[in-house]
Amino acid sequence: VVSGSPRLPEPTVTDRPLSASPLLFLLYPLGLLIFADQVTDVLALLMAQPAVETGSAQWRFITFGLVTSRITALVLADVMILGAAVLLQHRIMLRVMGFLHLLVAITLAVTLVLFLLDALELRSLMRFDDRQRLVAAASRTFVVTSLAILACAAAGILALRATRSSRHRRGHKSGPLVVSADDAR
């Protein structure tokens, strides 16, 4: 029995499904579409170059810069796919994404080291004015790629930890990935 004036409800964001699962599911194809679009765009730009010269430091420098210039859109696609996997409680997808993120983080880290070596090689061959432009471009690429490596590694570890810890805690696979304050009580 409640006495006195009506109790005002305390506002909170719950983990109640939005009755929008089909819409959330659309985030997968949308993310994949953006990802494929960016990859194709980079391929088209690479094809526009006169020749593929993997042995040339200049070609490798330009190509890596071109790929990293698409990181913003790729992160957006990544967030859509990861978000859909978390909200729809798709554990296997999240686990696969976790492994993929760790793989991408390692690949990016190795490529970044090679990129820095190429940048140093090109810097020694250039005039003073061109050197400054090269250093500016290399610095931008270094910062963006370093942040992408950190984000990828963190997303990979968190995704793997989320799927593993909930399995250990619950003893089976059906525990929720996202736990609300009400569930935790």
Add this chain to the structure above:
Amino acid sequence: MTEARGFLLLLGAAGGVIFAQQFIEMLPALQQTDYGEAAGRYQLLARAGGRAPAVAGAHVLIIGAALSLGHPRAVRLLGSLHLGLGVVLLALLPVLLLDAGTLAGEASGAPTSGLRVQAGRIAALLLGGGVLAIVAGRHLKHWRGAPSMVTSRSGPAEEPLPG
């Protein structure tokens, strides 16, 4: 207005700002394009295709905010808009393919692999975007006003009982 509601409104507004910025940046191209020429139409579609990730992100923010806030009218309006958008995107697909074919024919001997890849990319965007917009539009249009994501912890306000 609760904090959660304000935050969701902010997300929706951010989506609107992104969408408006993309549209404003496309305005000069929309005005200067020679719509009678295949090259002009193709360039316009290629430019618009470059903005697809930002526009898709804006759509996700706006739809997410409308659904979370539980505004049936806004959701249904978004549904109608997406159905229209999907039809327009799919209608543009044959235009793009015909224009790309015309441009490839005019190249006369010059390598067209870059043009093919770019045309394929934009075609995939139009096809994928069109289908996704129609599917999303249908779901949004038949949305039955599910409970808002912003709800009370204790449910609806409790009426005092006598005694």
